[in-house]
Amino acid sequence: MSTAASLEPSAVHPGDLLRIATVGLRSRRLRATLSALGIAIGIAAMVAVLGISESSRAELISSLDRLGTNLLTVQAGSGFGLGSGEGLPTTAEAMLRRIQPVEAASSVTVVEATVRRTDLVPPTRTGGITVQATDPGLIGTLRAELADGEWLDDTRAGLPIVVLGSVAAERLGITDVADGNLVWIGDRWFSVIGILQPVELAPDLDRAVFIGEKVAEDEFGTTASPGTIYLRTDPDLIDDVRDVVPATANPAEPDTVEVSRPSDALEAKAAASSAFTSLFLGLGAVALLVGGVGVANVMVIAVLERRSEIGLRRALGATRRHVSVQFLTEALLLSGTGGVAGALLGAAVTAGYSVLRGWEIRVPVAGVIGAIVASILIGAVAGLYPARRAASLSPTDALRPV
Amino acid sequence: MLLRDVYKEYPGDPPTPVLHEVSLAVQPGELAAVVGPSGSGKSTLLNIIGTLDRPTSGSVHIAGYDTAELSDDDLSALRAREIGFVFQQFFLLSGMTAVDNVADGLLYSGLSLAERRIRASKALEEVGLGHRLNHDPSKLSGGERQRVAIARALVGKPSVVLADEPTGNLDSHSSESILALLHSLNETGSTILVITHDREIAAALPRRISILDGRIESDSSAELVR
Numbered sequence: 001m002s003t004a005a006s007l008e009p010s011a012v013h014p015g016d017l018l019r020i021a022t023v024g025l026r027s028r029r030l031r032a033t034l035s036a037l038g039i040a041i042g043i044a045a046m047v048a049v050l051g052i053s054e055s056s057r058a059e060l061i062s063s064l065d066r067l068g069t070n071l072l073t074v075q076a077g078s079g080f081g082l083g084s085g086e087g088l089p090t091t092a093e094a095m096l097r098r099i100q101p102v103e104a105a106s107s108v109t110v111v112e113a114t115v116r117r118t119d120l121v122p123p124t125r126t127g128g129i130t131v132q133a134t135d136p137g138l139i140g141t142l143r144a145e146l147a148d149g150e151w152l153d154d155t156r157a158g159l160p161i162v163v164l165g166s167v168a169a170e171r172l173g174i175t176d177v178a179d180g181n182l183v184w185i186g187d188r189w190f191s192v193i194g195i196l197q198p199v200e201l202a203p204d205l206d207r208a209v210f211i212g213e214k215v216a217e218d219e220f221g222t223t224a225s226p227g228t229i230y231l232r233t234d235p236d237l238i239d240d241v242r243d244v245v246p247a248t249a250n251p252a253e254p255d256t257v258e259v260s261r262p263s264d265a266l267e268a269k270a271a272a273s274s275a276f277t278s279l280f281l282g283l284g285a286v287a288l289l290v291g292g293v294g295v296a297n298v299m300v301i302a303v304l305e306r307r308s309e310i311g312l313r314r315a316l317g318a319t320r321r322h323v324s325v326q327f328l329t330e331a332l333l334l335s336g337t338g339g340v341a342g343a344l345l346g347a348a349v350t351a352g353y354s355v356l357r358g359w360e361i362r363v364p365v366a367g368v369i370g371a372i373v374a375s376i377l378i379g380a381v382a383g384l385y386p387a388r389r390a391a392s393l394s395p396t397d398a399l400r401p402v
Numbered sequence: 403m404l405l406r407d408v409y410k411e412y413p414g415d416p417p418t419p420v421l422h423e424v425s426l427a428v429q430p431g432e433l434a435a436v437v438g439p440s441g442s443g444k445s446t447l448l449n450i451i452g453t454l455d456r457p458t459s460g461s462v463h464i465a466g467y468d469t470a471e472l473s474d475d476d477l478s479a480l481r482a483r484e485i486g487f488v489f490q491q492f493f494l495l496s497g498m499t500a501v502d503n504v505a506d507g508l509l510y511s512g513l514s515l516a517e518r519r520i521r522a523s524k525a526l527e528e529v530g531l532g533h534r535l536n537h538d539p540s541k542l543s544g545g546e547r548q549r550v551a552i553a554r555a556l557v558g559k560p561s562v563v564l565a566d567e568p569t570g571n572l573d574s575h576s577s578e579s580i581l582a583l584l585h586s587l588n589e590t591g592s593t594i595l596v597i598t599h600d601r602e603i604a605a606a607l608p609r610r611i612s613i614l615d616g617r618i619e620s621d622s623s624a625e626l627v628r
């Protein structure tokens with residue numbers, strides 16, 4: 001008589017395991033698709049949130065790189081008890097240039113005149129556009145760019161020519177400089193020679209038009225007392241410069257001088273968007289959890305419905321472990337498929353949104369891998385209980401007709 | 403196949419006895435019927451012979467193995483290699499072709515898929531379904547389905563095939579052809595034990611073991627073991 005030792009154990013090829021795990025999914029496609037969709041939505045939400053926030057942060061960082069974080073804005077303070085309201089001293093710009101680490105300085109001065117499309121437009125309809133007198137260095141100091149035409153230069157400082165900020169150009173209805181457009185400033189015509197792109201570090205200037213300092217003085221009697229001075233400094237010494245600016249600009253009343261760093265606002269924007277990212281990631285995680293519960297639910301139902309298959313497999317020689325591994329694999333396939341589909345969907349959403357916003361596409365590789373791993377873990381957790389339940393079913397109970 | 407003094411009760415208060423001192427020997431190459439009315443204990447007997455359940459006391463030897471000495475996993479291995487099952491409800495998996503359903507009879511034997519399919523095709527030819535290899539079971543008639551199930555039970559060349567009411571879901575014409583198939587398979591060497599409540603079917607088989615209230619009432623063969 002043979003002994004137990006000579007009995008060759010039941011064995012299944014891993015490939016067969018995968019094949020039989022798909023039988024249940026293939027025979028109930030709609031249900032499998034829907035429960036995988038639950039996981040896919042959660043994963044897609046998380047990947048898209050990560051991708052979009054990464055792309056937007058990359059965009060902010062690249063615009064900070066481009067615009068520089070070393071710009072300081074110097075203004076006369078406003079409000080109760082702050083200064084005489086007469087702006088900065090006329091010497092301020094020259095004094096500020098003398099600070100060693102200051103690389104460039106430019107100023108804008110408000111001109112007491114209105115700008116209109118023609119002389120027929122009533123003077124009260126200014127469209128909120130200001131006229132500013134400035135020096136040719138402003139565009140370089142701000143690292144602003146022209147949308148069309150050219151900027152002011154020294155040789156033409158006394159001529160009636162004007163450059164429009166982006167919003168000002170839009171409100172005046174001027175889209176390019178090709179037609180030799182004229183605008184009515186004060187009581188004479190100025191020809192438009194250029195239009196600026198939006199100035200990210202000084203959005204106020206988008207609603208302004210710029211004329212040379214000399215023509216401003218000749219035509220409108222504008223004094224050289226600057227409204228705002230923009231400074232470019234050595235990036236490593238910006239804090240030191242910031243400390244000495246008030247006393248240098250207005251030695252008599254340093255408290256009335258306001259100094260700000262416009263790039264701080266962009267950085268704050270980046271920080272604010274990352275706070276939203278955490279919130280949305282949390283929502284994505286909740287969606288993923290709900291998806292996991294869906295998979296667990298489908299697997300529990302599958303075990304109930306497929307009792308006879310479990311019984312048959314035990315009769316054909318499957319061990320308890322074979323049965324549990326089969327159902328666990330099925331759960332992993334469900335959630336893994338959902339995870340991969342969700343990651344692809346999330347990446348596609350990221351790419352689509354980035355293209356729409358004109359950003360560089362940044363698909364978060366770590367996020368994608370993490371999301372797929374998370375979906376597989378969720379499948380494992382969701383499949384564990386149904387798989388154990390399937391394995392613990394006695395073959396005679398499983399085969400008994402219900 | 404040898405059963406000696408098999409006693410089986412189901413737990414409860416008081417426990418329900420279902421089999422009493424059943425002793426039975428089936429020799430290789432036999433075609434036998436276990437016949438009895440419902441509730442007589444024949445299904446429990448099938449489960450014990452098929453190692454799907456263990457007796458409360460007594461010994462069961464299948465293909466030379468004492469099942470009491472085998473672990474749960476060993477019993478699975480024993481079923482994979484030595485026992486074939488045919489069920490009244492067929493238990494074929496839809497979404498898989500006939501040949502893959504039969505090949506599943508060898509799924510837990512460790513053979514490769516290609517080898518299993520070759521053997522499955524042969525088994526289907528043996529039961530007269532060589533022309534239905536790639537059909538989905540749902541597209542087959544009842545008789546054909548049961549032939550697929552029989553092929554699945556035979557494909558591993560088990561020591562014994564246990565057929566539980568194999569004609570229970572079939573019309574009389576299909577039943578006859580299934581019985582004829584079992585006869586011809588027996589003639590080519592298979593050991594087959596048919597469990598049925600139908601005395602007419604039992605009467606057509608060479609040996610009849612009649613069971614009532616958990617005891618063997620009569621055995622047409624003189625080989626009753628005591």
